Structures are given as structure tokens and as C-alpha cells.
Amino acid sequence: MAKDFLPIGSIPDFLDALATFGEVHGPLLTDDGVQVFGRIASPADLRLDYRRTLLPPKKYLLPPRETVLTYAPDSGYRPPPLPDRDIILLALHPCDLAGIAYLDMAFTSTEPDPWYRARRRRLTLIGLSCEPDEFCFCAEVGAATPGNFDLFLERTPAGFHIRTGSRRGEKILARLARLLGESEPALSSPQRCNIESAILVAVRRGETFPYSPLWDEFASRCLSCGACSLCCPTCYCFDVREYGLLDGESAERIREWDNCLFMAHGETAGGFNFRKNRRERFLYRYRHKYLGFGPTRGTLSCVGCGRCREVCPVRIDLLELFKEER
């Protein structure tokens, strides 16, 4: 029998072993009671029973705001130093792993984004099985089967079955050998939906719900606070701005998360706007998220994590569109 079982009592040793590969990050609870991914300084910080973090793990690959170039008169535009620390990101649910898989495609498949790629290379992903709650729906968007991990932990009452998904994962597992016991066979297989969900059916058809009254309803309620997109594991739109420094010569170019529900998202020089009102912005959001466009045409990027439904102050839920479908 394979030795791939980590007893729950070995978590502290497991974290120590992981720390030899990099800085260990995982789900923790802030002083204000917010579930976030952050540095796990001691085993007591780690919340393996978490539901979902406020921000998805994309913050490790595409920070909310970062300097992408600095300008100095003598050296011209230079990128800042690329990240030089390895991070082991622990306990990612299958939806968040799927989210990173989508970002990998968006940022590294054609013209790789150097900042994203540098961070991605130094990021190890360790997945964890989970139980759905009232907000999430990964099975309905086909994201319930774990993928894109280095290691994956399947939880049982007594511990975790570990499987590998990459060379890096195998290397880590090898170092964990002394902590592992023999597995019990008969693992419960991850939840799957046998009947194709309404979402997948509609998306395959390229449905845009042009006559739905929900668009106007969403548009009239939306506060444009940005939460749905900030908290989305696959929203990657960013804005780029440059600020001069006080010496009158050097400058800093930053990029930060943008949101398709912001007025400025579709705005161009001269004040023209491709999406003048909030209704048009909702349609755009739906199309990008569910149907994809450009190189992502036909790619459903919603991973069913449920964050947008949970963080919306006015409870806007794009899934209501699909209820009309059913």
C-alpha cells in the first residue's frame, strides 16, 4: 500500500518540512475575523477548516498594486527587481486552483507577463479538498475536480491523503516520507455532477440573455464598489498609470487591479467610453466571465468559488440569469 497518508497530528511537522522549500502561506484568520491567505508563522495560525478567503490567491501572482517600471534619466525605464522568495501556498480549494490555472493561461500562454511569470515560478500550490457551502457551486462550472496543483490533500477524519501533481510536488513528498503512513484504500471520489448544469448548457450555446430584465435590475442596484471583481479568482483586468517624482525627472509606473464595472474601465482619451452605463458594463462582465473573448473565447472563467455572491453589499448574483434557464 502506498505511503501517502498524513495524520492530522503531523501538521506541525508537515509545516516545518514545507518551510524548507519556502515561506509557508495559507488560510488564516485576521484579528478582525477575516479569512485571508497569509504567512503561517505557527501551526496555530493555519485554518484548514476555512470556507473561503476574502481575496483569492491571485494576490500572490498579481498584487492589487505593484510598480512595473521605474524611470530615471540616466538609465531609462527599468523593471523593479523580480521576486526572489519561494512561497508555498497551502490549502487551496479546487476552485482556487482552477482560478490560478485560468490566470496561468491568461498571463503565460502567449506573451508571458514577466512579473506574473516570475512570481508563478516561485509559487508552489498545495490543494485541499473542501465542502461546499450555500455560496459556492464549483461542480456547476466544471471546476470541482482538482487540478493545477503540486500536491493535493484529500481530507479524511483522521488526516489527509496526499497526491502529487508535479515534479516539484514529488520532490516535496519525498522529503515528507518520514511523516507519512499507509493509506486506507476506498477513498471517496470528489463530488461530481452527472447531469450537465444549466450554466454549462447556456454557456455552450453562447447564451447572452439579451431580453432578461435582470440586467436593468442589476444596474440599478450595483454600487460599483468593485468587490465582485477584486474578490474574483479569475478577474485580471488592470490599469496602468505613471506618476512623476518630485525631482521633475524620474517616474514610477504602476499597475493595479481594475474592474469592468467602473466607469473608467471602458474610457479612452478624449472622454469616449465604450461602455457608457452600468447595464452595458454588466453585459460585458457576463460575456467575459462566462463566454470569454479574444484568445479566451469559449473559455468559462467562473470557477464557482462563490466570493462575488458573498461580498456583494446589495446581493447581486449573476447566477440568477441561469435560473431563468432552468
Add this chain to the structure above:
Amino acid sequence: MRKPIIAIAGLTACSGCQLTLLNCEAELPELAERFDLAYFPLGITEGAVTGPFDAAFVEGAVSTPDDLEILIKLRSRSRHLVAFGTCALWGGVAAMNNHESRNALLETVYGEGGSEMKSFNPQPFRHFIKVDFAITGCPPEKPEILAALAALLRGTFPVFPRYPVCTECRSRENRCLLIEDNEICLGPLIQAGCNARCPAVGIICEGCRGPVDEANVAAELELFLEKGFTREEIGRRMRRFCPEWDYEQRS
């Protein structure tokens, strides 16, 4: 490069915006070197409004004939006039009771005879003059002041993001006081740039930076009413830094 000639002045206000500039201690030597501070009554004793100025940074609301005179003088002698702080841009705290009787307010503060003082409802600059750029905040954030000055060296003004406080608040992974605690947090309506200074320490957004461009005021109002706040309480909160909300605005 010619040094930009700058005026920094205040109308009816607490001088907090100008003080924030003076508090940029690390940058003051560089500012003194890069700019010709031609008029700055708070910081430089000598000086009359001469001009012409490349830019005038003016703080405060307009609430007396003298305020208006200084403002028009600065406007007519400056290439760029910058509304410096929330009062200049929105009216600010001095304007929170503009809906009440002016005479009654004057008498409450100054006693009998107060109503004879020459003053009128505190108002933002745009009611009187054309404003070229604004740095909002009560007081403004240092980085935005410095970014504006740095841009001025290049003959332009910076682009500040136009999203609400919520955006910065979520990016910091603060606890949402509006959703989690049902507090009357104005975050969704208020211009960002403070990096969610107050919600980050568990205090609701009081709205000191004024409305964000595309505030959905009506929806926020509905949300507050649904949470059980009275129309009066909501109005009192929202008026604190900006008396002129359009409560029916949805975009």
C-alpha cells in the same frame, strides 16, 4: 527648467490642507528648491497676492465676500486653480448645515448680532469659478498632494483613480463594516485615495473625501434604509462633508 510659481491660500477652513502640505517634512527642501512659493500666507509672513501664478492651491469653502474676492483674484492671476481639499471641492464640514437658517446658525455661534455678519452659506469653488484640478480629502493625502506638485513640474496634473473607498478597503482585506456589522459605512459612495484609512482600523467611512464620480446614491440609500437606519440619520451622515448629494442619482 523654470520653477513653477505657486500660490497656496485658504478661505473659510481649518488650514488642515495647507498644514498637511507643511507636514510633508521629508519633501519640503525639495519643494522649496523646485517651486517658487510666491504666495503662501500660512507659511511665509511677507507677501501680497501678486501673480501671475502657474498654479494656485486654494483650501476652504467660500462663505464671505472676502473669501470670494480672494478666490476671484487668485483665479484671474493663475493659470491653474486647484481646489485643495474637500471644502474647496464639495463645501466640507462648514457646509453641513446649509439646509438650516443662516441667521439662526450665526446667532447660535456668535450670539445676538451674529446675523449681521457678512457671510453666506459655505459653498464649493465651482459655484463661482472654473476649477482646473482637485485634490480631495479632509485633509488630503500627502501622496496625492506630492503627485500633483510633481506633475505640475511637467506642466500637467496626475490621473487619480476614480473608484470608491470600498475598492481599497477590499484590497486590504479589511472586515466589511457595511455587510458584516451592518454599520452605516459610506465606503461605496466615497472617492478612494485614503487607502481605506478608517475602515482599516474598524471605523466606518465618514465620507471625508466626498462623492466618487459614479456614486449609486439611490441604491446606497435603499440599502441603509433596509438596514434600519432612518432617513434623518442617513442624511446627517451624508451631509457631513458634502451638502449637495443627489439622492436620486443611480449613476
